[in-house]
Amino acid sequence: MLVPHPRNSRVYIAPFFFFFIFHTFFTGSILCAEVSLSSIEIFKTHEWLKVTPTVYFLCKGENKTVFPDVKKAHVFYDFNGQESWQPLTNFSSKKCKRCGFYEEDSIKSDDVFDEWEFCPSDFTASNAEYIRFKEKEFNATFLCSECLSIPGVGVVIAYKFWQKKRREQDQARFLKLFEDGDDIEDELGLGTVI
Template sequence: MFFGLAMSMNSRIFFRCLVWWIFFSCFSGLISSAVVRLDSIEIYNTHEWITEPTVYFVCKGENMTVLPDVTKADTVYTFKGEESWQPLTELKSKKCKRCGFYEKDTFKSDDVFDEWEFCASDFKANGKYILFKEKELNVTFNCEECTSLPAEEEATRSGSVLKTV
């Protein structure tokens, strides 16, 4: 009797595990997300005349990430991905985000380096994505998990040039 009860419970547990495994295998794209890190950035000009610039990254509806090391124009800043302010954001499958790089302004609204629709499909097979905007900035992002996320339909760009690495 005890053996029959144990077998019955084990088969129920096995069945539940099987159902969950099938569900997550088939629908993992619905809840998948991937971490995006900043590899490098170069700004070509600053908009502040008196003080060092405060450059930050933000996606709509999220907290801003200040890049404390980025203080001079025409300097390439490279990062390990382990900095205290990393990762920059998280991209979910089939969902782009409106993101941008900005410079805090002392007297008026913040200056915009670039704003664009940031999508997991922007990343190439090697997990890299380069954003270039003439006279403003050149940025390399890294997201190894982004290439395995389902892609969203083509998003509009705001004058930025997407490069392959």
């Protein structure tokens, strides 16, 4: 039976501590962060033939979300997050998505208000908001309370603590190597050679 030396027992505990912190906090911190649209105002429409535009939001590889209420330019539309088309999208990881606002076009391809890399890290405000503004196109406010994953910060702190302890242990082992070095030289008969 292998029994760890008491001095090295911390080496065995550190990875388990890190795994526990990671599993407890990080895995649940951003598994399904829903993004909703809080408000939008479009500044112009791109369709010449149609009076009322069909504005929608789309992330690459997902279904588009049409905003049935958004019909006119220079009107501020405020949403409560309970609309049937909400949420707009969700983040299942910290990866970014290519998303945008578009307007359906009856003749050619759909018009683009704006496309950008939409990331959970965009939601840095304390109220979990992200404001996207494109001059002469639109102003939109998104909400994602799960994107502000405070436990993720705890994981970083735990990891940094683990790294520090690991460095201290490595330094102690290195110094111990030099303390025991005289005995090894004597055993090999290298006393005055080095």
